[in-house]
Amino acid sequence: MSTPPTPPVLTPVGEGTVRISWTREESVDVVRREIAAALLEHARVEVWVDPDDEAGQRVATWSGMRREGVARGVTVDGDAVDRIVYARLATDVPAETPEGFRSLLNSFLPRKRAISQMLVRDEADRVLLCRLTYKQDWDLPGGVVEVGESPQLAVAREVEEELGLTIDPGPLVLTDWLPPWGGWDDALCLVFDGGVRSPSLLDDAVLQAREIREVAFCDAAEVRERCADFTARRVEAALAALGGTGAGYTESGR
Structure with a gap:
C-alpha cells in the first residue's frame, strides 16, 4: 500500500497570520481546503515558495493565493535564499467569482x-x-x-x-x-x-x-x-x- 501524503502544515508567524507548507505530492484541492479552513480562524494565510519550484507556484496560485512579490535573502534552514510570497486574506473576494479570479490573475501576470x-x-x-x-x-x-x-x-x-x-x-x-x-x-x-x-x-x-x-x-x-x-x-x-x-x-x- 502507498503511503498517503503528509497533510499541509500551518505554522503561526505573527498575530493573525499562519504560514502553510505542503509536500510536492499535495493536490490543489487539499491545499485550497486547508487554506479555507485556516481563514476561519486567521486573517492571513501565506506561503513561501522556492522560485525554482514551478509546481509549488502552480499549487499556490490555483489554491487561490495571490502573488505578493519576492522576499530576498530570507533565512530558511540556516541559508539565505529568495522566496516568492503568496498569501490569501480572509477579506479577499472568493477566487471562484469573476472579480476574485481577475484579482488572482492580476497578482502574477507580467506588468510592464x-x-x-x-x-x-x-x-x-x-x-x-x-x-x-x-x-x-x-x-x-x-x-x-x-x-x-x-x-x-x-x-x-x-x-x-x-x-x-x-x-x-x-x-x-x-x-x-x-x-x-x-x-x-x-x-x-x-x-x-x-x-x-x-x-x-x-x-x-x-x-x-x-x-x-x-x-x-x-x-x-x-x-x-x-x-x-x-x-x-x-x-x-x-x-x-x-x-x-x-x-x-x-x-x-x-
Missing part, C-alpha cells in the same frame, strides 16, 4: 513599466531637452507613469512638476520599447506630441531643483551630443514618425 515623455519643438525644429540631476545625459521631459494613471495625463503632470509648465499633450507619436539595462527591467516609453512652441516658453519655466539642472531647445547635432545614443535615436524616431516618414513603434529607438 511605462514612461511618458513629451516631444516639444520650436519654430526652428529644435527639440526641448532637460539636463537631469541624476545623470549626465539629457532627455525629453517626462517620467514614470504611476499605477492606475493615464500615460497622457502622466506626461502633462510630469512636465508641470519638473518644469512648471502647463502643456496639453497631443496624440501619441511613438512607442519605444526599452530592453532591460543596468538594473532596470524593460519598459515602454510613450512619446506624446507637445506641439510647436515659442522659445520664450522657457521664460516661464520653474525647474524642479532635485531633478532638473537645465532645460533648452536643441538642434539635431546638440541632441546627438547631449543625449545617450538610445535617447537620441528615440528623439529622431519620434520626429520621423511625426513627419510621416518613420514607424510609430521602435525598440531602443530603432
Whole structure:
C-alpha cells in the first residue's frame, strides 16, 4: 500500500497570520481546503515558495493565493535564499467569482513599466531637452507613469512638476520599447506630441531643483551630443514618425 501524503502544515508567524507548507505530492484541492479552513480562524494565510519550484507556484496560485512579490535573502534552514510570497486574506473576494479570479490573475501576470515623455519643438525644429540631476545625459521631459494613471495625463503632470509648465499633450507619436539595462527591467516609453512652441516658453519655466539642472531647445547635432545614443535615436524616431516618414513603434529607438 502507498503511503498517503503528509497533510499541509500551518505554522503561526505573527498575530493573525499562519504560514502553510505542503509536500510536492499535495493536490490543489487539499491545499485550497486547508487554506479555507485556516481563514476561519486567521486573517492571513501565506506561503513561501522556492522560485525554482514551478509546481509549488502552480499549487499556490490555483489554491487561490495571490502573488505578493519576492522576499530576498530570507533565512530558511540556516541559508539565505529568495522566496516568492503568496498569501490569501480572509477579506479577499472568493477566487471562484469573476472579480476574485481577475484579482488572482492580476497578482502574477507580467506588468510592464511605462514612461511618458513629451516631444516639444520650436519654430526652428529644435527639440526641448532637460539636463537631469541624476545623470549626465539629457532627455525629453517626462517620467514614470504611476499605477492606475493615464500615460497622457502622466506626461502633462510630469512636465508641470519638473518644469512648471502647463502643456496639453497631443496624440501619441511613438512607442519605444526599452530592453532591460543596468538594473532596470524593460519598459515602454510613450512619446506624446507637445506641439510647436515659442522659445520664450522657457521664460516661464520653474525647474524642479532635485531633478532638473537645465532645460533648452536643441538642434539635431546638440541632441546627438547631449543625449545617450538610445535617447537620441528615440528623439529622431519620434520626429520621423511625426513627419510621416518613420514607424510609430521602435525598440531602443530603432
